[in-house]
Amino acid sequence: MRRPRRLTAAERRIWDAFPAGEWVDLRTGDPELDDPAKSAEWPREREVRAEILRALLLGAVERQPGQVPAVRLAGARITGTLDLSEGSVSSTLHLLNCHLPEALDLTDAGTRSIRLRGCDLLRLRGSRAKIDGLLELDASTVREGVRLDNARIEGQFRMNRSTVRAPPRRERMSESGVEDVLDPSVPALASPFAWVQQEWALWAGGLSVGGGVFLRSLRARGGLRLIGAVLPGGLYLQGATVEATGVYAVHADFITAGTIEMSAGFRAEGTVRLRSATVAGVLSFDGADLRPGEHRHTSRERDDQPVDRALHLSHSTVDELIWLPAAIEGEVNLRYSRIGVLLDHPAAYTDRVQLNGLTYESVRGLWSVAERVSWLARDPTGYRPQPYEQLAGWYRRIGHEPDARRVLLAKQRRRRETLRPMGRGVGRLLDLVVGYGYRSWLAGLWAVVLLGFGTAVFARVPPVKVDPDEQRTFHAFVYTLDLLVPVSVFEVRGAWEPVGWTQWVAWGLIVSGWVLATALIAGAARVLRPASGP
Known part of the structure; x- marks a missing residue:
């Protein structure tokens, strides 16, 4: 085709330079x-x-x-x-x-x-664009958003050091009156909840990028929507700042990625949601700053009460989660996720973390057992046995059986709070006597105390012989021991009869012996039951 006649000087230069x-x-x-x-x-x-x-x-x-x-x-x-x-x-x-x-x-x-x-x-x-190569917007400004839903990019997608703003709202008349809606180029979310007002700086649901998505030092006013994105090359948001205008700063349910880096100064004002995500490598929040923002999520688990949530990572599969944010506000939801290695720290969580159903192969970090137990108790939905069993199982796998028993003891104490008054009373007795079977040495300590007390009492006020003609020598220690044992072993109990107030001591020792024996049996059954399972 010949060059058009009506071209400016700049356009003629471009036309002539294009072939080469x-x-x-x-x-x-x-x-x-x-x-x-x-x-x-x-x-x-x-x-x-x-x-x-x-x-x-x-x-x-x-x-x-x-x-x-x-x-x-x-x-x-x-x-x-x-x-x-x-x-x-x-x-x-x-x-x-x-x-x-x-x-x-x-x-x-x-x-x-x-x-x-x-x-x-x-x-x-x-x-739905198909780009055979690179899509780059480095150090650029996009004033009304980027839309790449269901696009396919063979190379990299880059927006390093860029500034992106969500499309503006406009007003339209509806049957119910005037309402705010998104620009028509970006679909609105149909929901009765607060996040219907969400705006998206990046609308990229279903995006597929072979070479990785690099959004380092990005400045986004509006959320990043990456639901169902396939990113084998990874998602890199180091140093980025995302200011949500709704609930979600990052909404990436069902994302599949080789790695996700929301680290090194990454800042989110709004919830980071990665429900049902699959990360084949590292998901890192090392040095991140996570805050729920002005809008709040509505929790269906707690009677639709508003919840400040920093991270929603439920039902996900992650090879390694590095959870070491520099600052965090709001709840963390890890329910029913499967994590290979969990690297975290006590200060990485607020007082609300959902852990029910979470499984992991290994945990790392500078935690004491008491801190881990406190971590389990932060679930706002109440007592759940699975998190305690999971942690105790990990301690057993690494050979720390005493620590596993401490976790399981904490589980029983937390469970006791959910029982009726009778159950709580029995539980406190079991805890006091044998620590629910996880501190069986307590039974021995109680036996020693009772044995010493009974020996001293009966040495001072000896019982009388039942059969005066029988030749027997009284031993206060043996007599007390025979009272404590549920079944008479030394046949001393029936040969001597306590007198006066010592009868109450004898009856108390007999009852104590039965309580100790019952508690030991119940505790042993509780300890041995998991070992006999699959």
């Missing part, structure tokens, strides 16, 4: 004057019509043998919408320090690499 993929640089060399945010001050000589770039990218110029065509443009103000939707783009688009006051539309397009570095654009639309 040469750069066209319209910048002055002064960083302040070349700032795309100040493009209103640029002369008309730096303006380029989006329709010219569209024509080049969609094949207006035939490919020359031995050359690789591309649009490489720096320092231009691109007027109009750069609409490549449903097109097949076989050339690279590379813009540097350009201003796009209207949208870049890649909806349903098939393209090569798209690179916008240090640019200022209104919006990026890329639903």
